[in-house]
Amino acid sequence: MTLGEHSEGERGYRQQIRDWIASKGNPVNCVGANRFGDFKDNDVQAWGAQPIKPTLDRAREIVPAIQPNLILINAGSSDCFQEGAWGSSNVLNHMRDLVDFLFEASPGPPSS
Structure with missing residues (x-):
């Protein structure tokens, strides 16, 4: 969806x-x-149908x-359909790990 394939x-x-x-x-x-x-300005970092x-x-x-400084996340649906490898029971922890990493890796401009 984020990449835009087939849209x-x-x-x-x-x-x-x-x-x-x-x-x-x-x-x-x-x-x-x-x-x-x-x-115009179509740079993107996205991967289709991939677990978190x-x-x-x-x-x-x-x-x-x-x-x-702004990150859009559309992830997790693939986890729900791959119970053996990832599983819906792990979605919360995996999403928390992803979001925590994003805040740490790209903290935004320094506050004044």
Whole structure:
């Protein structure tokens, strides 16, 4: 969903959110190691149909380097359909680990 595969223009919801944030007068620069979709500033870091734990492992590789100040997370549904490997009983702990890591790895601008 985040990547936008199979959506019109392969942009998913990213262009709409980007345009809305910019329309409020905020500077926007999407970041990520990939470019995907037929719109301006289409940088993205997303992986399709992946459980939360592998998403965390991949985030460890990229987030410290790109330091985003806004992170959209759409993860966890794959865990619910892969009980043997990941399982819905682990979703809370895996999501907590992911979110804690994101706050630590990309803490945002220093407070004044």
